[in-house]
Amino acid sequence: MTNRYAFVGVPCDIEALRKVEAYxxxxxxxxxxxxxxxVGLFCRENWAFTCFRALIEDDFxxxxxxxxxxxxxxxxxIGHKKDGSTLEFPLGKSRPYVRVGCHVCLDFAAELADISVGAVGSPANWSTVICRTKKGKEIFEGAAREGYIEAKPIEEVKPGxxxxxxxxxxxxxxxxxEAKKRGEKGAxxxxxxxLGQSELAKDEGKNFDDLTSDVIDAGACIACGTCEAVCPEGCVKVVDQRPELTGKCKDDCTDCYFLCPRTSLPQIALEDMFFxxxxxxxTGVGRHLGIYAARAKDEGTLEKGQDGGAVVAMLSYALDKGLLDGVVSPKSGVDPWNPEPVLSKNKEDLKKTSGTIYSHSVTIPFLKREATK
Incomplete structure (x- = not known):
């Protein structure tokens, strides 16, 4: 029986999943x-947990x-501490700690998602919601109609x-x-x-060794985990944000290279397939069917959620109405602020994932394991 899962991730995760879906x-x-x-989350950049911890604990x-x-x-x-005080510092001070693959990512607003969500563009405690596909808009409109979210057109708020x-x-x-500079240095x-689907032909016949030289060692890897998820032999693992070969590849297997979103990303072809x-x-927003400002109506979700709790509220609606069987997303793990992927099958569990963690979670292999159980 096929499950109906929602996947929540940053733009590069969505790019990866769309490419796998397409092929x-x-x-x-x-x-x-x-x-x-x-569901894609707006993202300028993020950090591996070890780097984020070093930034907050060692530097500050x-x-x-x-x-x-x-x-x-x-x-x-801004870090809101449990004692009521805050830690504030310029975002620029975090740049040395940002994942190296983030420096060559071009997608801020998760332009391949069904729904894109982020704080930018809406007032405090609201989220900007970009409905990109019909099914994304249906979830959004249903959540508004059933009282899970309060929503208004983005034109009615500032800065928009x-x-x-x-x-x-x-x-x-x-x-x-940055990409130009790397290219001049041979990376x-x-x-x-x-941008065109015809470019995929060059990826045929290449394997994990080529992936290592062309993407991983070149500093373009985003640790999405696609290579681990698609490996038919189960011999690729992401260890400390780096894909590693843990066994012997099949001689004729090229899946990890072909499906990696950083060997090729036929953006226009993918948009035409799914939108x-x-x-x-x-321009600057991507393809869409409407843009809105939204926030949760439930006080608990509003208080605990990030920027109005719109993501949790919309997905809670879909779970309650039987439109989804579960939601795969990251939550804080055993170590505070160290993300781990989880599957939430009801809104109570989903609420426990509320809030942005800012460290990167390798979520796609977990999604594959849940889907194939």
Whole structure:
């Protein structure tokens, strides 16, 4: 029996999952058919947990266990401590700790998701929600109709999409420049060059050794875990944010290279596969069917959730109404703020995942394991 799972991830996770979905029949990756909804979170950059811990604890002397919530607002990282005090410092101070693959990512607003969500563009304690596909918009409208969220058109709030577009442009400009510099040093960033599906032909016949040289050692890997999830022999594992070969590959297997979102990313072809024709393209925002400001109506979700709790509220609606069987997303693990992927099958468990963690979670292999149980 096929499950109906929602997947929540940052833009590079969504890119990875969409590419697997697009070529699932070609590469025998039927498990991805269990993904009924993809929710993407706005992301400028993020950190491996060990680096985030070093930033907060070593540079600023604050124990992660003493922080109840983090926010990124107006160019600052803000840690809300359990004693009521706050830690604030410029976002720029975190740049040396950012994952190296983030520096060549061009997607701020999760442009391949069914629904994209983030704080940017909406007032405090609200989220900007970009409905990109019909099924994404149906979940959003149902949650509003049934009283799970309060929503209004983005045109009715400030600063609106102008700020989303600004941050998208900044990310693309900075990271294209970084990619250019790497290319001049001999480390070409492959996915930026590949907008057409015809580019995929060059990926045939390449294996994990090629993936290591072309992506991992080149600093483009995003530790999405796609290579681990799609390996038919189970011999690729992501260890400390780096894919490693733990066994012997089949001689003719090229799945890890072909399906990696950083060997090629046929963005336009993927949009045409998954988005309806009436999803208009808007520069700096991507294709969509409507953009809104939203927040949870449930006080508990509103208080605990990130930026109004819109993601948890919308997915709670879908779980309650039987539209989804579960939600795969990261939550804080045994070590405070060290994310681990979980499957939430009801809204009570889903609420426990509320709040952005900011450290990266390798979630796609977990999704594959849950889908194939």
């Amino acid at each position: 699932s029949s070609l590469r025998n990756q039927n498990w991805v058919g269990d993904v009924a909804l993809q 002397g604050v124990k992660l266990e003493d922080v109840k919530k983090f926010d990124i607002k107006k160019g600052k990282i 999409t102008m700020l989303v577009k600004k941050l998208t442009e900044e990310k693309r400009t900075e990271n294209l420049e 070409s960033v492959l996915h930026i060059k590949t 309806e024709e009436d999803a208009k393209r808007e």
